[in-house]
Amino acid sequence: MWKLGRSAWNLRQVRSFSAAVSGPCIVHKRGTDILHDPWYNKDTGFPLTERDRLGLRGLLPPRVISFEQQYERFMNSYRSLEHNTRGESNSIVSLAKWRILNRLHDRNETLYYRVLIDNIKDFAPIIYTPTVGLVCQNYGGLYRRPRGMYFSAKDKGEMMSMIYNWPSHHVDMIVVTDGSRILGLGDLGVQGIGIPIGKLDIYVAAAGINPQRVLPVMLDVGTNNQKLLQDNLYLGLRQPRLEGDEYLSIVDEFMEAAHSRWPKAVIQFEDFQMKWAFETLQRYRKRFCMFNDDIQGTAGVALAGLLGAVRAQGRPLNDFVKQKIVVVGAGSAGIGVLKTAKQMVTKMLGSDESAEVQCQFWLLDKDGLVTKARNSLDPAVAPFARGLGPGEVEGLHEGASLLEVVKKVKPHVLLGLSGVGGIFNAEVLKAMRESDCPRPAIFPMSNPTTNAECTPEDVFKYVGENAIFASGSPFNDVPLGEGKIGYVNQANNMYLFPGIGLGALLSGARHISDGMLQAAAECLASYMTDDQIQKGILFPSISSIRLITTRVGAAVVRAAIAEDLAEGHGDVDLKQLTNMSELDTMDYVARNMWYPIYSPLVHEK
Numbered sequence: 001m002w003k004l005g006r007s008a009w010n011l012r013q014v015r016s017f018s019a020a021v022s023g024p025c026i027v028h029k030r031g032t033d034i035l036h037d038p039w040y041n042k043d044t045g046f047p048l049t050e051r052d053r054l055g056l057r058g059l060l061p062p063r064v065i066s067f068e069q070q071y072e073r074f075m076n077s078y079r080s081l082e083h084n085t086r087g088e089s090n091s092i093v094s095l096a097k098w099r100i101l102n103r104l105h106d107r108n109e110t111l112y113y114r115v116l117i118d119n120i121k122d123f124a125p126i127i128y129t130p131t132v133g134l135v136c137q138n139y140g141g142l143y144r145r146p147r148g149m150y151f152s153a154k155d156k157g158e159m160m161s162m163i164y165n166w167p168s169h170h171v172d173m174i175v176v177t178d179g180s181r182i183l184g185l186g187d188l189g190v191q192g193i194g195i196p197i198g199k200l201d202i203y204v205a206a207a208g209i210n211p212q213r214v215l216p217v218m219l220d221v222g223t224n225n226q227k228l229l230q231d232n233l234y235l236g237l238r239q240p241r242l243e244g245d246e247y248l249s250i251v252d253e254f255m256e257a258a259h260s261r262w263p264k265a266v267i268q269f270e271d272f273q274m275k276w277a278f279e280t281l282q283r284y285r286k287r288f289c290m291f292n293d294d295i296q297g298t299a300g301v302a303l304a305g306l307l308g309a310v311r312a313q314g315r316p317l318n319d320f321v322k323q324k325i326v327v328v329g330a331g332s333a334g335i336g337v338l339k340t341a342k343q344m345v346t347k348m349l350g351s352d353e354s355a356e357v358q359c360q361f362w363l364l365d366k367d368g369l370v371t372k373a374r375n376s377l378d379p380a381v382a383p384f385a386r387g388l389g390p391g392e393v394e395g396l397h398e399g400a401s402l403l404e405v406v407k408k409v410k411p412h413v414l415l416g417l418s419g420v421g422g423i424f425n426a427e428v429l430k431a432m433r434e435s436d437c438p439r440p441a442i443f444p445m446s447n448p449t450t451n452a453e454c455t456p457e458d459v460f461k462y463v464g465e466n467a468i469f470a471s472g473s474p475f476n477d478v479p480l481g482e483g484k485i486g487y488v489n490q491a492n493n494m495y496l497f498p499g500i501g502l503g504a505l506l507s508g509a510r511h512i513s514d515g516m517l518q519a520a521a522e523c524l525a526s527y528m529t530d531d532q533i534q535k536g537i538l539f540p541s542i543s544s545i546r547l548i549t550t551r552v553g554a555a556v557v558r559a560a561i562a563e564d565l566a567e568g569h570g571d572v573d574l575k576q577l578t579n580m581s582e583l584d585t586m587d588y589v590a591r592n593m594w595y596p597i598y599s600p601l602v603h604e605k
């Protein structure tokens with residue numbers, strides 16, 4: 001099961017491999033056109049010979065500044081900003097940091113991605129969760145330049161030609177949203193474009209996808225957010241969301257258009273409300289190379305965390321089948337997690353029926369405990385509705401509150417994907433002290449930070465110092481006194497989606513199968529050493545995200561080959577892929593990662 005474990009690979013190797021692939025770059029423009037193109041622009045870093053060749057002489061101050069000096073200058077400005085905003089509110093500081101990074105992104109992509117890669121632990125919370133949520137909420141005011149593509153309900157019938165307006169001939173990775181469920185912030189309409197942009201920045205930083213080959217997409221089918229509909233300056237369509245077949249026809253048209261121009265691109269669905277998340281996944285997953293990150297990426301990360309919790313309890317991995325898990329939130333993410341957890345139980349027990357009998361899962365939504373007694377159960381939720389009566393925990397009833405469920409079930413794991421900040425309150429957490437397990441795991445996975453079900457401080461205070469903690473948004477470790485530390489893990493799908501997308505791309509997979517997703521999750525689950533797990537550290541540091549993604553990507557490539565889904569990528573055909581050893585596959589993945597350095601520019605008409 002744990003095939004792609006730790007190897008001799010390290011981050012330096014990954015970097016040097018990826019750096020080696022950059023050669024000269026042909027440009028079809030000159031002069032100010034180059035300075036205004038963030039992809040080619042080197043600012044004051046253009047060497048004099050290049051200034052001559054490209055008609056830049058006189059358009060820049062005379063002194064040539066090296067890449068390292070430019071880097072240092074940016075980091076100095078960033079540090080001064082941190083210094084100057086000390087004492088301001090969190091949101092003011094985070095937005096100021098986002099602005100300075102975004103300005104660099106707009107001006108000089110090479111420098112932007114280098115500072116992002118080198119400082120990913122510090123910058124991920126700015127360009128991604130949680131600040132990206134704030135950016136989406138304030139999108140109208142922050143808007144300066146367009147990024148990505150917008151397909152609206154008004155573009156029906158035009159998308160096949162519109163797709164050719166995108167300037168890049170090659171696109172490898174597309175992240176698309178309809179803005180209907182942005183993090184735990186609800187329907188933000190067109191303002192949700194910030195999410196695909198942030199996810200694709202993570203693709204570049206973690207998976208080394210070439211930023212010229214990414215495409216963030218917003219499908220604007222209207223919004224049901226009344227505040228936005230009444231806002232004169234709202235930038236999207238001011239109409240209620242399309243529903244039913246009208247809605248699906250827009251998504252269908254976009255999928256066909258994207259596929260016809262870039263048949264090998266991988267398409268990631270992100271932050272769709274539950275009904276469309278499941279429906280579109282089912283509709284497209286065998287026809288296109290696509291996946292839904294909220295359902296499938298999240299599930300893999302949660303599974304890795306759940307298996308880590310079993311290891312941290314000092315029990316054999318197969319004891320996962322006995323874990324009592326309470327999931328709060330029956331949405332796309334919560335149901336995705338339960339489906340995957342059940343698949344794992346089935347795999348461990350060897351049969352569907354035994355899994356059906358043995359699964360120790362309880363699911364709650366906004367109306368409390370979901371049981372078979374509930375009227376009109378959503379078909380996606382129904383398989384996880386709990387029975388009542390003989391063989392079941394006594395005293396539970398349809399709609400039981402979270403506190404009741406925790407008190408009666410005494411779960412090993414309490415996992416939140418509800419989007420409701422603070423619902424793991426002091427009472428609930430104190431009740432987790434009575435868990436049947438000496439190291440209860442609390443996973444408040446909702447985003448952004450204010451929507452997290454609880455904080456780590458509360459967990460270590462109320463559940464106890466032995467608790468295991470993993471949240472969707474980043475928090476700091478908690479000092480517990482006498483040198484002890486309460487470790488905080490970030491259980492975010494960013495550990496997996498870059499590797500899933502990269503592995504699918506580099507294998508040339510026809511579609512993304514459950515087996516490929518499971519390989520990704522198992523690779524992440526086996527990443528940590530027993531010592532780390534014993535301390536309560538379930539996930540690696542975000543700083544090593546490229547290395548993690550290399551391994552996850554390789555695991556996905558190998559699973560695609562094993563399942564006969566791979567067709568090869570670029571010059572590498574299926575036969576070559578098939579002949580690769582595990583280590584060769586990791587070399588292959590690492591070699592295909594883009595790394596930001598200034599390439600010599602050569603002009604061609």
Ligand SMILES: NC(=O)c1ccc[n+]([C@@H]2O[C@H](COP(=O)([O-])OP(=O)(O)OC[C@H]3O[C@@H](n4cnc5c(N)ncnc54)[C@H](O)[C@@H]3O)[C@@H](O)[C@H]2O)c1
Nearest residue numbers: 183184329330331332333365366418419446447472492493
């Ligand atoms: N950590 C991660 O990687 C990750 C990944 C995906 C989603 N998420 C987060 O998970 C949250 C949910 O995402 P989703 O796509 O499943 O959303 P969703 O809207 O599909 O589902 C939300 C669910 O929470 C339930 N709920 C609402 N209020 C509740 C309450 N008071 N008590 C119990 N349940 C309640 C709803 O009934 C619904 O079942 C969001 O905050 C999202 O940001 C995190």
Ligand SMILES: O=C(O)C[C@H](O)C(=O)O
Nearest residue numbers: 129183271294447492493
């Ligand atoms: O965007 C994230 O940080 C994770 C996840 O996809 C979410 O929707 O919350």
Ligand SMILES: [Mg+2]
Nearest residue numbers: 270271293294
């Ligand atoms: Mg998401």
